[in-house]
Amino acid sequence: MRVLATMFGLAAALAGTQQAAAQAPDGAKLFASQCKMCHGAASTPAGPALKGVAGARVASRPGYKYSPALTAKGGTWSDAALDAYLAAPATFAPGSRMMMRVANPAQRKALIAHLKTLK
Numbered sequence: 155m156r157v158l159a160t161m162f163g164l165a166a167a168l169a170g171t172q173q174a175a176a177q178a179p180d181g182a183k184l185f186a187s188q189c190k191m192c193h194g195a196a197s198t199p200a201g202p203a204l205k206g207v208a209g210a211r212v213a214s215r216p217g218y219k220y221s222p223a224l225t226a227k228g229g230t231w232s233d234a235a236l237d238a239y240l241a242a243p244a245t246f247a248p249g250s251r252m253m254m255r256v257a258n259p260a261q262r263k264a265l266i267a268h269l270k271t272l273k
């Protein structure tokens with residue numbers, strides 16, 4: 155009985171893990187579909203390149219003229235700052251030029267993990 159119960163528990167746990175993996179948003183895919191049109195490998199007038207942005211000073215990517223709002227914000231792009239900006243750019247830095255927002259916290263988390271891979 156006990157063995158059976160353990161096996162059942164394991165199977166349930168495994169199924170749960172697979173489900174979680176299937177449901178976890180894919181940061182690279184999200185970035186490609188929601189961010190890349192403005193954030194390419196090089197900065198353009200549409201947006202700064204985001205290489206190395208995680209952990210960097212706010213508004214410090216080369217080749218982009220930031221809004222006065224984001225320039226004046228200061229600080230560094232910690233996970234918390236990135237999360238707040240992506241959730242509501244206009245609240246984080248009123249006057250910021252980025253119009254895109256990501257309402258889903260799990261998607262923001264996946265996107266931030268992806269930003270850290272842009273080196």
Ligand code: HEC
Nearest residue numbers: 188189192200201212213214215220221224250251252254
């Ligand atoms: C329609 C164009 C557009 C889209 C789409 C967009 N952004 Fe932006 N993003 C901008 C602009 C423009 C800025 C600079 C804002 C400013 O100067 O106020 C910016 C700034 C940023 C910054 C701060 C960069 C820095 O050097 O301080 C981050 C981080 C960022 N975007 C992430 C994202 C992510 C992640 C997505 C996808 C979910 C995304 N952006 C989608 C236009 C866009």
